[in-house]
Structures are given as structure tokens and as C-alpha cells.
Amino acid sequence: MAQRDGEPSGRPRGGLSILVVRSGGFAGLTRQWRVEAHDDADEWLELVRACPWGAVGQDAASRDRFVWRIEAHLPRSVRTASVPDAHLVGPWRVLVDRVQEVGTSG
Amino acid sequence: MSAGIVPPYLLSRIAQSDAPEFQQAAVAAQQTLVHDEPRRAARLTLSLDAEHNLVAELTDGPDRTISDAHNTETLPGRKVRAEGADPVADVEVNEAYDGLGATFALYSEVYGRNSIDGRGLPLDGTVHYGSRYDNAFWNRDRMVFGDGDGQVFGRFTSSFTVIGHELTHGVTQYTAGLVYKDQPGALNESISDVFGSLVEQYAKNQTAATASWLIGEGLFTKNVKGVALRSMKAPGTAYDDPRLGKDPQPADFAHYVTTSDDEGGVHLNSGIPNHAFYLVAHRLGGHAWKKAGQIWYDTLLSGLRPTTDFAAFAAATIAAAAKRYGDSSAEADAVRAGWSGVGVPIPGDAADGAARR
Numbered sequence: 477m478a479q480r481d482g483e484p485s486g487r488p489r490g491g492l493s494i495l496v497v498r499s500g501g502f503a504g505l506t507r508q509w510r511v512e513a514h515d516d517a518d519e520w521l522e523l524v525r526a527c528p529w530g531a532v533g534q535d536a537a538s539r540d541r542f543v544w545r546i547e548a549h550l551p552r553s554v555r556t557a558s559v560p561d562a563h564l565v566g567p568w569r570v571l572v573d574r575v576q577e578v579g580t581s582g
Numbered sequence: 583m584s585a586g587i588v589p590p591y592l593l594s595r596i597a598q599s600d601a602p603e604f605q606q607a608a609v610a611a612q613q614t615l616v617h618d619e620p621r622r623a624a625r626l627t628l629s630l631d632a633e634h635n636l637v638a639e640l641t642d643g644p645d646r647t648i649s650d651a652h653n654t655e656t657l658p659g660r661k662v663r664a665e666g667a668d669p670v671a672d673v674e675v676n677e678a679y680d681g682l683g684a685t686f687a688l689y690s691e692v693y694g695r696n697s698i699d700g701r702g703l704p705l706d707g708t709v710h711y712g713s714r715y716d717n718a719f720w721n722r723d724r725m726v727f728g729d730g731d732g733q734v735f736g737r738f739t740s741s742f743t744v745i746g747h748e749l750t751h752g753v754t755q756y757t758a759g760l761v762y763k764d765q766p767g768a769l770n771e772s773i774s775d776v777f778g779s780l781v782e783q784y785a786k787n788q789t790a791a792t793a794s795w796l797i798g799e800g801l802f803t804k805n806v807k808g809v810a811l812r813s814m815k816a817p818g819t820a821y822d823d824p825r826l827g828k829d830p831q832p833a834d835f836a837h838y839v840t841t842s843d844d845e846g847g848v849h850l851n852s853g854i855p856n857h858a859f860y861l862v863a864h865r866l867g868g869h870a871w872k873k874a875g876q877i878w879y880d881t882l883l884s885g886l887r888p889t890t891d892f893a894a895f896a897a898a899t900i901a902a903a904a905k906r907y908g909d910s911s912a913e914a915d916a917v918r919a920g921w922s923g924v925g926v927p928i929p930g931d932a933a934d935g936a937a938r939r
Contacts, residue, residue: 499844500848502748540719541719
């Protein structure tokens, strides 16, 4: 699985993109959703900033649950987190629901 | 299992009964035993021996409770079917109940294991978890089933392999305790697939030759080009769909997938030990739960380290086969051939593995 650490090229100044990758689960099927934000970048930035990127809960007990890799490619930085399904609540859930709702899936 | 338990009360009743009344007495005795017995769950069989003595046999029985989350993510949900209760109108409830029973039966009747912990642990399941939730999982205490989204996945209770898979995560939790990451994680997954498949094979009385060796057959909707989620017989061939892509499971160690997703690809690399088990079962023939399954079960109880990798697990299965059937037995040879068939290195001298035990 390719890691997306670098800054995507060709993105408008001030824009951002958010990638959500759902892996694991009983099926082991990986699915992903992506949004590219331009005019509405401020609204997305607010959703991103609400998430506790540095304090993600762990779930060592469950089996076959989803794992959510969330990447926010901001104008000057990239934030990534791996969030267990059991902890996809609050602002994480709001962000992921929104990306799934309006993003492109693959 | 304890045989020949006849309480004094029952004996006195029988003593007062003439032969034609045995049947009524037996029914009364059964009710009495069921209600008075302090065990968590048991099955009672009454029969007459050659001298017309009443023989009561208590065997382990499941203690199932199915709850309904009503499409929320709150567990456990509302209880909708308890052990011994009649089927309800909800097909998912009944499928979960029956699947838990089939899994209990394999472990109890074939391996002498009384439930997940070996001590009659109640089997709890929740159906209708979440909204269009595309998954089934084990949360350390219970099995949880989603309804599926209806477009890619149907309901997750529809295959015994799924239910057997989830409960086996519980068995592994109480035995080897394999960590859920990288190679030990893929082994953890594979053990769940192995016994999940055996639950189905045992319930359907299939042989290694007639079994499908598919995991999650029928879970996909008709929109998806695929027969199941995984194939133990031919990993990587379960589906090939324009939207979902191709089944990414490797079938041999040379194609082990290195990834940070899915706890290090535990649902991908499980294809390697899955196929090794298939090769062993196929070579031994007959009912896979009898020999191949017994060897894998023995291995699970052999004191594996939580960080066991593929090579160490392979060595442990060879040692388990050697211990039960002999080092130069056809069974031990089949296990060696199985691991060689998927490219996992095995010890040159299996006696070393046996000696460690």
C-alpha cells in the first residue's frame, strides 16, 4: 500500500484534500474515499482541526473490526491517524461521514 | 461430560414405577434434572440399558443469548432469543442462534471443548448492529453482526463460516492469545477461517473433497462478481469484481503482503496458512475435522507464544501431528507437505519440535 506522505502536486493554493481508507473488517476489503476542497476549504479545516490527531484511542481486544486511516493534506502539512472502528466517534465520525457523503470512492 | 448421573430422587421414582410407566417417569426426571441442575447449561439424554436400568447422561450444551441492536451501535441491545426458546420471526436472530449452536457442536462433540473458554462460557450475539453495517466482529465478549449495505453485502449471519470464524477468535483469545498484527495476526485470522470452515463442513457432513473451502459464501449480493470473501482451496480467486477489484489473498509465503493497513494485512496473509491447512486436509482425505482439524486444535492448545510466526506455527503443527499420530506417520508427513506447499520453512528434524513440548 503506497503511503501518501508528500504534498500532492497541482493543488490550488489554500486548498486541501482528505483521504479516508477503511481496511480490515471480516471481509478484509479495503475501500477509500477522497475529497478535494477548494472554495469550502475553511469548513473542512474546521472539521479536521476538531479531531484529536495526537490522542487516538487503541483497541487491542476486538477482532475483525475496521481500521480507518485518515489523512488530511493541508496547505502546509499532512496529518495522518489510524483510528480503530470502536473509536470512530465524535469529530472523527463527523469528518468521515462527511467525506463518505461528498467524496469520491474507490 | 459426565455420564451415569442419576439423582436419588429419580432413582426412587423409577423404583416405584412399573415398566409401562418408565416413559412418563423419564419425562418427569428430565424436567427435574434440567431445573435443579446447577450447571450453566447441559443436555440430558435418558436411555435404558440391557438390564432395563435407566441411564441418564449429561453432556455439555450451549447457553446462547441473541440480542437485537435495532440498527444502533449500542451493545448488547435487547434480548430477543434465549437458549431453548423457539425460533422467532427474524431470520437473522435464528441464523445467529443456529450458527452459535453449530459452532458449539463442533468444539464440544469433536474436540471435547465446552464452549469458547472450555468451561461453558455463555455464547452471546448481537444482530442488526449499526446502519447498513458491512461487517461482523468479535469484541472480546460477544459476536456482533451487521445487516450489510444491501448493495455489496447482504446480512453477515447467513454463513456458518462467519459465525464459526468469530467464535474461534474467542477460542484463540482463551488459548494461544495470538497478537492481532502481522504474522501472528494472520495466524489468528487463519485459525478462525480454518475452524469456521470446519463448522460448516461438520454441520453439512462434508469431506475434504466435497467441501467448498469458501469463507463467507453467499455474503455478497448478486451485484458482485464473486462466490465468497476468501477461498482456502485457491486463495486469491474468491472474487474478481469491477468495483471491488480482485481477491488480494496470497496463496504462498513468497507473496506475503507487507502493508500498514489491516493490522499488517492480517486478512490478506491468512491465505497462506489457510492454504497450508487445505493441503493437509486434502492429502489426508475424509472428514477434515477429524485429523487435520485435530492437529490444528492440538496446536492451539500446545502453549504457543502470542508472537508466534508462520515458521514457528508450522513447527508446532508438525510437533502436534507427531505427538498424536507418530513422527513418521502419514499425518505428520501431510502436515510437512502442507507447509512446504506454501513455502513456509519447516524444521529439518521434527523430533526437535516434539521434544520442546
